[in-house]
Amino acid sequence: MEKYAVYVPKLVTKKENFAPGHRACIGCGEALAVRLACKALGQSVIIANATGCMEIVSSPLPYTSWRVPWIHTLFENTAAVASGIEAGLKMLMKKGRIAQKDIKVVAMAGDGGTSDIGLQALSGALERGHDFLYLCFDNEAYMNTGIQRSSSTPYGASTTTSPAGKVSIGQVSWKKNMPAIAAAHDIPYVATACPSYPFDLMAKVAKGAQRGPAYVQILSPCPTGWRHAADLTVRMGRLAVETGMFPLYEVENGAYKLTFDFPKLRPVTDYMKLQGRFRHLSEDIITEIQQRVNKEYAKLKEKAS
Amino acid sequence: MSKRVGIEVSLAIGDAVRLANADVIAAYPITPQTHIVEHLAELVANGELDAEYIPVESEHSAMSACLGASAVGARTFTATAGQGLELMHEVLYVASSMRLPVIMAVANRALSAPLSVWGDQSDVMAVRDTGWIQLFVENGQETVDNVLCAFRIGEDPRVLLPVMVHLDGFYLSHVIEAVLFPEQSQVDRFLPPFKHPVPLHPDRPVTMGAFAMPIIYSEAKWAQEVNLEAAKEVIFECWGEFGKLFGRNYSPVEHYRSDDARVLLLTLGGFSETAMTAVDKMRGEGKSVGLVRLRLWRPFPFAEIRQAVKNAEVLIVLDRAISFGGPGGPVCSEVRSALYGEAKKPKVIGFIGGLGGRDITPSGFEEIINRGIEIAQRGSDREFEIFGVRE
Secondary structure, three states, X not given: OHHHOOOHHHHOOOOOOEOOOOOOOOOOHHHHHHHHHHHHHOOOEEEEEOOOHHHHHHOEOOOOOEOOOEEEOOOOOHHHHHHXXXXXXXXXXXXXXXXXXXXXXXXXXXXXXXXXXXXXXXXXXXXXXXXXXXXXXXXXXXXXXXXXXXXXXXXXXOOXXXXXXXXXXXXXXXXXXXXXXXXXXXXXXXXXXXXXXXXXXHHHHHHHHHOOOEEEEEXXXXXXXXXXXXXXXXXXXXXXXXXXXXXXXEEEOOEEEEOOOOOOOOOHHHHHOOOHHHOOOOHHHHHHHHHHHHHHHHHHHHHHO | OOEEEEEEHHHHHXXXXXXXXXXXXXXXXXXOOHHHHHHHHHHHHOOOOOOEEEOOOOHHHHHHHHHHHHHOOOOEEEEEOHHHHHHOHHHHHHHHHOOOOOEEEEEEXXXXXXXXXXXXXXXXXXXXXXOOEEEEOOOHHHHHHHHHHHHHHHHOOOOOOOEEEEEEOOOOOOOEEEEEEOOHHHHHHHOOOOOOOOOOOOOOOOEEOOEOOHHHHHHHHHHHHHHHHHHHHHHHHHHHHHHHHHOOOOOOEEEEOOOOOOEEEXXXXXXXXXXXXXXXXXXXXXXXXXXXXXXXXXXXXXXXXXXXXXXXOEEEEEEOOOEOOOOEOHHHHHHHXXXXXXXXXXXXXXXXXXXXXXXXXXXXXXXXXXXXXXXHHHOOOOOOEEOOOOO
């Protein structure tokens, strides 16, 4: 909480390493998250980016939004590419072919590129212990291809491949607990963050960049895919946290710590009613979701106690 | 002085990579390539090769890790075979399109199903169009020499392309051969350290792998094609230099008793040495038979192939892969199309054989040549022949 002192905003660098002019949608929570993460990472970094929204909006040849070295290759292999970058730098420095320098290696991917198609490569890289930070920008569906469900899509959300219909509530599975999967690799640092809490996000990204492997999952509200008003992005992230639907916490060397511990969670409807993707849900389903959120939050508090 | 040693060819590849002083090796085990990466792991474990060895969780990640390592300017090597090469498939295009000179040995293997760990060239043919430079070798010495050449060719600033060195799974990868290893000092002279012109580094930020709208994609692909074609000159230059330094010469199309032959057989890879035995025997019987072997598969040596076969009456092409429902073997198709516009050209007869580790003996090659001559004279109602199959 020390990060929230009033003068802190003045200490944040004005330098934008994720330059404006990119083609993200109005109100994109992910662009905001990437911008903040880049402020936290500084200049001495190499970023490997998976295919997805951020890659597409930031790198239309011959333009680029990246003022730090950046590479995109494919969708599911970002953690493996980062492994190679880390190993290559290590050996080139050892052999004296490039100067000794603390260069942070950062992989960036969306929730589909992380919890679905990229999970194997990520697990491999975490298990091998590469010194890198993996940032998952979680907007809870395949937004770049047009709002298809991923394993990170919340229960009940209507997407183009989990549409709500006469006999379907939409997504029928609970959001995959990706941070727990990352933490199960016994890595030094795992955290969740959200650009609605910018200083917390920057602090966590900076912490993860210190010693890898580290994993930070950043909830990135998506007005286009969640179908909420474009000016509600920051509000949406706050509500996700305050309702317990996306709690903020850290797992440092296996120890869980809640970033914010709310004595009483807001009802999930405060969050859900503002979003078109949940609009079809009946009272019964919302009650079911509320109960599950309460249960998951209690489990998390238990781990953090 | 160079030393000639008896060594399994897979291990010899590892030793060649050690001589090349590779920086990063990312590898995943798959038969019949395993001995290569096992030996490299051993060399790294014993401190004989100062490299980062990344034991990845799949071939897809092996090639992906190689992309990252190469992009920061590391000399990068991996090896694979069969299914592993197929799992890498989409990553292969990225390596060549992003001009990342990853060097890879491929112990050629059949593709499932049915599962077969044994050799043929189905894996090679499936990655034909990935934009890599692709070389075939026939014995242990050629393998070591061409692994060294592959680094020099791929990393040449005029080229900057990944290179595959293809060797037959088991038939070559697992045999023990006499190999002459160059001295470290000779290799160091022949192969300077890799210097990527614009590596990923914070001192000079670059964006790699940006996406292309239709307005620029064609130009990017055409540039790639021009680049791969231009690599031919550098490949020839490298082989020339290698010949001068080490006394062993390589060319894109190799000839064996083919200059005056009326009937030619065209092969790729280790089988070629068996085919030579058959050619010798038939020559002894007074038959005008010769052999041409394709060493450079990509970029395809059009001029050299045309030159090599122009005086022959019959050209029999032996493929070790099937293009299902197509005109036969992929190599035969390419050779046929390379010759189509020529005024003077041999009749091209396509054979497929040696699939999934099925051996072809010298008498088998004789049979193929004789049958090829027969088809050239009498014709056939088939697009191609398959050798030695029980129908």
